[in-house]
Amino acid sequence: xxxxxxxxxxxxxxxxxxxxxxxxxxxxxxxxxxxxxxxxxxxxxxxxxxxxxxxxxxxxxxxxxxxxxxxxxxxxxxxxxxxxxxxxxxxxxxxxxxxxxxxxxxxxxxxxxxxxxxxxxxxxxxxxxxxxxxxxxxxxxxxxxxxxxxxxxxxxxxxxxxxxxxxxxxxxxxxxxxxxxxxxxxxxxxxxxxxxxxxxxxxxxxxxxxxxxxxxxxxxxxxxxxxxxxxxxxxxxxxxxxxxxxxxxxxxxxxxxxxxxxxxxxxxxxxxxxxxxxxxxxxxxxxxxxxxxxxx
Amino acid sequence: xxxxxxxxxxxxxxxxxxxxxxxxxxxxxxxxxxxxxxxxxxxxxxxxxxxxxxxxxxxxxxxxxxxxxxxxxxxxxxxxxxxxxxxxxxxxxxxxxxxxxxxxxxxxxxxxxxxxxxxxxxxxxxxxxxxxxxxxxxxxxxxxxxxxxxxxxxxxxxxxxxxxxxxxxxxxxxxxxxxxxxxxxxxxxxxxxxxxxxxxxxxxxxxxxxxxxxxxxxxxxxxxxxxxxxxxxxxxxxxxxxxxxxxxxxxxxxxxxxxxx
Ligand SMILES: Nc1ncnc2c1ncn2[C@@H]1O[C@H](COP(=O)(O)OP(=O)(O)O)[C@@H](O)[C@H]1O
Ligand SMILES: [Mg+2]
Numbered sequence: 001x002x003x004x005x006x007x008x009x010x011x012x013x014x015x016x017x018x019x020x021x022x023x024x025x026x027x028x029x030x031x032x033x034x035x036x037x038x039x040x041x042x043x044x045x046x047x048x049x050x051x052x053x054x055x056x057x058x059x060x061x062x063x064x065x066x067x068x069x070x071x072x073x074x075x076x077x078x079x080x081x082x083x084x085x086x087x088x089x090x091x092x093x094x095x096x097x098x099x100x101x102x103x104x105x106x107x108x109x110x111x112x113x114x115x116x117x118x119x120x121x122x123x124x125x126x127x128x129x130x131x132x133x134x135x136x137x138x139x140x141x142x143x144x145x146x147x148x149x150x151x152x153x154x155x156x157x158x159x160x161x162x163x164x165x166x167x168x169x170x171x172x173x174x175x176x177x178x179x180x181x182x183x184x185x186x187x188x189x190x191x192x193x194x195x196x197x198x199x200x201x202x203x204x205x206x207x208x209x210x211x212x213x214x215x216x217x218x219x220x221x222x223x224x225x226x227x228x229x230x231x232x233x234x235x236x237x238x239x240x241x242x243x244x245x246x247x248x249x250x251x252x253x254x255x256x257x258x259x260x261x262x263x264x265x266x267x268x269x270x271x272x273x274x275x276x277x278x279x280x281x282x283x284x285x286x287x288x289x290x291x292x293x294x295x296x
Numbered sequence: 297x298x299x300x301x302x303x304x305x306x307x308x309x310x311x312x313x314x315x316x317x318x319x320x321x322x323x324x325x326x327x328x329x330x331x332x333x334x335x336x337x338x339x340x341x342x343x344x345x346x347x348x349x350x351x352x353x354x355x356x357x358x359x360x361x362x363x364x365x366x367x368x369x370x371x372x373x374x375x376x377x378x379x380x381x382x383x384x385x386x387x388x389x390x391x392x393x394x395x396x397x398x399x400x401x402x403x404x405x406x407x408x409x410x411x412x413x414x415x416x417x418x419x420x421x422x423x424x425x426x427x428x429x430x431x432x433x434x435x436x437x438x439x440x441x442x443x444x445x446x447x448x449x450x451x452x453x454x455x456x457x458x459x460x461x462x463x464x465x466x467x468x469x470x471x472x473x474x475x476x477x478x479x480x481x482x483x484x485x486x487x488x489x490x491x492x493x494x495x496x497x498x499x500x501x502x503x504x505x506x507x508x509x510x511x512x513x514x515x516x517x518x519x520x521x522x523x524x525x526x527x528x529x530x531x532x533x534x535x536x537x538x539x540x541x542x543x544x545x546x547x548x549x550x551x552x553x554x555x556x557x
Contacts, residue, residue, distance in 0.1 A: 059459055079459045091452045095474040095551045105460040136551045156460065
């Protein structure tokens with residue numbers, strides 16, 4: 001039985017138009033995805049295609065409009081301590097020290113104060129932050145903050161880690177270090193990981209499998225097995241291996257089609273705007289097209 | 297090293313207080329130069345001497361205590377009403393909030409001085425109406441800032457809390473409350489300042505004690521030095537209240553990044 005299974009999951013957002021009028025925004029158009037126990041699954045897709053929406057559904061923070069998501073065969077009906085989320089950035093509580101942040105989830109499950117503290121300190125050292133337990137988030141760098149977020153999620157000892165572009169806001173160097181740590185920790189602790197990114201390199205480096213999501217409404221367009229071994233990934237020159245380069249190229253082609261779709265729909269949208277206000281539309285259309293292309 | 301630091305600090309203080317010192321010196325010299333009439337605007341030295349004398353006689357203390365008592369009571373009642381109400385409106389009753397917000401905005405905008413006669417008519421001209429009006433003025437900044445503080449809590453904090461299986465109560469206690477605290481404190485500090493403004497006004501209209509009363513009474517008997525002594529005391533007390541509030545705020549939110557204001 002798959003650890004996580006999503007069958008034909010759809011999500012439609014209702015956007016208030018004023019009064020009792022709603023616009024419907026189909027975010028997910030029937031997502032099918034199976035993730036096995038211990039697997040590192042990465043989802044890539046153009047910006048706004050519904051990746052975060054899907055992750056929220058797996059976490060149980062929101063519920064699908066149709067279709068089902070099951071964990072170990074049981075349908076998800078809400079959040080659960082078997083799943084922990086790491087968000088993109090600034091999700092640490094600024095009023096808590098790093099230690100208190102990591103303890104946060106434990107407070108409802110573990111009444112033993114000293115034991116809680118011990119566990120939290122362990123996880124802080126696991127992510128390479130021992131000695132920083134009394135720092136407040138604003139005293140940490142972006143990379144350190146994400147390390148604390150990861151420790152906070154791990155502290156609950158969940159089976160599943162849900163990570164929504166956790167490294168997107170970091171500089172290239174910090175990002176690479178954290179990617180290696182995430183890979184190491186997830187394999188050592190046998191977690192099942194669902195990881196979202198819009199970086200192809202990150203997807204290839206981390207994923208056992210990479211699922212490519214289509215432009216909105218998002219569906220899984222293709223799932224690619226990444227043939228890299230753990231040993232290869234541990235090497236510094238992993239990006240130069242044949243397997244890495246080939247996977248990268250395949251993903252790039254798949255994604256480009258989706259990005260072009262987004263771009264075309266945006267230009268169509270812009271053209272409507274041009275008809276209404278000729279002066280502003282063309283420039284914006286170009287800027288948007290460039291913006292969408294450079295996102296990947 | 298240390299003495300250098302000290303001299304640097306001293307210089308900073310000197311620069312900061314230079315305008316104040318210049319102002320006081322000018323004020324002091326003005327009557328001697330025939331620029332102002334010392335009968336109407338006595339020089340600072342006379343005012344200072346008067347304050348000292350009022351302190352010794354205990355008169356200043358009596359009035360200050362009377363004023364502070366009123367501010368404190370009105371302020372505490374306002375907190376007791378507005379804080380829970382703000383959390384309820386901002387946190388749980390979204391529809392209720394939409395319904396009552398316009399009304400609250402109008403009530404909050406009503407100039408409290410114009411409402412003064414209403415309070416006097418309802419509560420008499422004794423202590424009750426003064427405390428009442430202070431309560432009225434204080435509750436709005438607390439209420440509005442609490443509601444908006446709760447409503448503008450970053451949704452990602454709530455997501456983290458919910459994903460970790462927090463009960464509604466714990467979500468409120470551990471996430472909403474601390475996240476909204478900075479905004480709540482802004483409201484509290486604003487209302488402390490308002491309370492003090494309002495109090496002096498209230499005491500000028502009908503009172504037998506308090507600093508506002510002292511100002512009006514001294515003016516009535518044309519005791520200008522005493523009047524100015526009371527005015528300066530009010531100003532100093534206002535500064536002190538603001539200072540204490542700031543200290544409390546810093547203390548409650550020591551986790552905050554230090555930003556120069
Ligand atoms: N709560 C919401 N209400 C309305 N629209 C939403 C909401 N959340 C996301 N959307 C829309 O759904 C689409 C997918 O969003 P998201 O899942 O965040 O995309 P991404 O793939 O970039 O993570 C976007 O067009 C976004 O604007
Ligand atoms: Mg997203």
